[in-house]
Amino acid sequence: xxxxxxxxxxxxxxxxxxxxxxxxxxxxxxxxxxxxxxxxxxxxxxxxxxxxxxxxxxxxxxxxxxxxxxxxxxxxxxxxxx
Amino acid sequence: xxxxxxxxxxxxxxxxxxxxxxxxxxxxxxxxxxxxxxxxxxxxxxxxxxxxxxxxxxxxxxxxxxxxxxxxxxxxxxxxxxxxxxxxxxxxxxxxxxxxxxxxxxxxxxxxxxxxxxxxxxxxxxxxxxxxxxxxxxxxxxxxxxxxxxxxxxxxxxxxxxxxxxxxxxxxxxxxxxxxxxxxxxxxxxxxxxxxxxxxxxxxxxxxxxxxxxxxxxxxxxxxxxxxxxxxxxxxxxxxxxxxxxxxxxxxxxxxxxxxxxxxxxxxxxxxxxxxxxxxxxxxxxxxxxxxxxxxxxxxxxxxxxxxxxxxxxxxxxxxxxxxxxxxxxxxxxxxxxxxxxxxxxxxxxxxxxxxxxxxxxxxxxxxxxxxxxxxxxxxxxxxxx
Numbered sequence: 001x002x003x004x005x006x007x008x009x010x011x012x013x014x015x016x017x018x019x020x021x022x023x024x025x026x027x028x029x030x031x032x033x034x035x036x037x038x039x040x041x042x043x044x045x046x047x048x049x050x051x052x053x054x055x056x057x058x059x060x061x062x063x064x065x066x067x068x069x070x071x072x073x074x075x076x077x078x079x080x081x082x
Numbered sequence: 083x084x085x086x087x088x089x090x091x092x093x094x095x096x097x098x099x100x101x102x103x104x105x106x107x108x109x110x111x112x113x114x115x116x117x118x119x120x121x122x123x124x125x126x127x128x129x130x131x132x133x134x135x136x137x138x139x140x141x142x143x144x145x146x147x148x149x150x151x152x153x154x155x156x157x158x159x160x161x162x163x164x165x166x167x168x169x170x171x172x173x174x175x176x177x178x179x180x181x182x183x184x185x186x187x188x189x190x191x192x193x194x195x196x197x198x199x200x201x202x203x204x205x206x207x208x209x210x211x212x213x214x215x216x217x218x219x220x221x222x223x224x225x226x227x228x229x230x231x232x233x234x235x236x237x238x239x240x241x242x243x244x245x246x247x248x249x250x251x252x253x254x255x256x257x258x259x260x261x262x263x264x265x266x267x268x269x270x271x272x273x274x275x276x277x278x279x280x281x282x283x284x285x286x287x288x289x290x291x292x293x294x295x296x297x298x299x300x301x302x303x304x305x306x307x308x309x310x311x312x313x314x315x316x317x318x319x320x321x322x323x324x325x326x327x328x329x330x331x332x333x334x335x336x337x338x339x340x341x342x343x344x345x346x347x348x349x350x351x352x353x354x355x356x357x358x359x360x361x362x363x364x365x366x367x368x369x370x371x372x373x374x375x376x377x378x379x380x381x382x383x384x385x386x387x388x389x390x391x392x393x394x395x396x397x398x399x400x401x402x403x404x405x406x407x408x409x410x411x412x413x414x415x416x417x418x419x420x421x422x423x424x425x426x427x428x429x430x431x432x433x434x435x436x437x438x439x440x441x442x443x444x445x446x447x448x449x450x451x452x453x454x455x456x457x458x459x460x461x462x463x464x465x466x467x468x
Contacts, residue, residue, distance in 0.1 A: 009107045009177060010227030014378045015323070018434045019385065028383055029429050047429060063107040064227075 009064035017058035017068055023051045027058045027068045030075050041078055049075040111180040113321045117312035118187050118373070124308040125301035129195055133301035136208060137190030143212040144182035144189075144233070151221045152178050181226045182216060188234035188373045189215060191302025192366065192413070193241070194249045207248060211241035227379055231420045235374050238413045281351035281467045284342075284360050292363035303369040313372040322376035325385050329392030330371055333448065335362065337400040337455050344456070348464040367399065370412035380420045382427035386440035390426055390447060395419040397451045404462065 017027045030047050033040055049072050058068035125133035156173045159166055189212060215237020220229040291297055295305030303309075316322045338361040342354030362368070375381075375395060382391050395415050402411025426432070433440055 012107055012227050012379050013381065013383055015383045018383050021434060024435050026434050063110060065106060
């Protein structure tokens with residue numbers, strides 16, 4: 001709990017999450033697409049977040065303390081929309 | 083029934099997934115400061131207060147600009163009248179001081195270490211260039227982590243474009259002495275290691291002088307040993323990606339060797355290998371690779387894209403150095419590479435893992451760039467070597 005309440009630092013694009021993702025998706029692109037308003041549904045679908053297995057490695061390795069896995073999980077809802 | 087002797091296995095229980103990095107983004111920026119320490123110390127030893135003056139002015143300017151930006155960005159919570167009001171201490175993070183300090187040190191070390199005309203105006207040039215770099219290179223994009231251009235490279239390019247003619251005086255005294263620029267004629271003139279284009283310049287003696295920093299130039303760019311210590315530290319701590327460094331250096335060395343071979347073909351006095359290492363050690367190539375190009379914020383995200391990025395930036399550096407009127411092209415090339423990074427890394431075609439498509443793209447662009455450069459070298463004006 002204490003770790004999740006930690007203040008998030010900005011993403012410095014170090015690509016630790018991209019290199020360590022076991023299914024080969026790009027969590028940074030998904031995160032940036034989800035943070036932009038309005039969310040581009042076609043782009044989220046093209047980034048294929050449904051491949052994600054919720055392993056949570058991206059959150060673990062992030063030096064900025066960003067909860068990437070939760071953002072990818074949210075993007076799955078948008079990717080499932082018709 | 084046969085019994086199997088079981089041997090106790092030493093295991094360690096830990097929760098999965100395994101955490102790989104145990105330090106955060108603030109520690110990465112502190113690492114960058116540590117990597118800059120050898121260069122800063124050397125420039126103080128060689129150039130004394132002149133180098134430290136440039137560094138201090140640009141650091142203070144960039145930090146003040148970032149501080150004002152943080153206040154403007156958080157104005158709604160800072161000046162709120164109700165319970166949502168936050169103090170300045172809650173809003174500021176260590177990155178708001180570390181990031182502009184690093185940019186300021188890098189920019190201050192790249193400034194040509196010469197007298198200006200008039201002398202006092204150098205404060206004006208430094209402050210205006212640092213403000214331009216930090217505001218238009220970084221803050222307009224939203225601050226740390228969102229910039230597409232490197233602030234130090236932006237500030238340096240602005241200064242070179244606007245105030246190049248103002249830096250016309252003699253170099254400040256290099257405490258370690260001068261070697262091949264040590265004649266009274268060339269000290270007072272504009273001669274730097276990159277504008278001397280005669281065949282007799284490309285010797286191993288001059289390469290070693292460039293390597294050990296016994297020449298004049300920009301304060302931080304002269305001593306290659308200090309820069310290599312910083313690069314090794316960044317690579318060992320994995321603060322920067324080795325893909326872009328290796329692909330840049332390999333492409334740069336191959337293209338310089340091609341240029342050296344062409345020059346040796348037209349003028350027997352040129353040693354192609356000495357020419358290659360002269361190009362590597364002169365100017366800001368190693369400094370730019372370590373502190374400008376390897377900044378992860380402005381790089382593409384994926385490994386194959388980073389390799390392609392290094393190849394393209396190396397091509398632009400060698401092209402500018404060989405054919406353009408500007409003697410040095412590292413900062414220009416880094417900025418053009420930054421602008422290309424989002425195109426290389428577009429989500430429709432970028433791939434996080436190596437696949438056949440990206441191996442082909444990287445290999446073909448490497449070969450095509452070398453071929454194109456060799457073709458361009460047939461039109462080079464070889465009379466400058468005389």
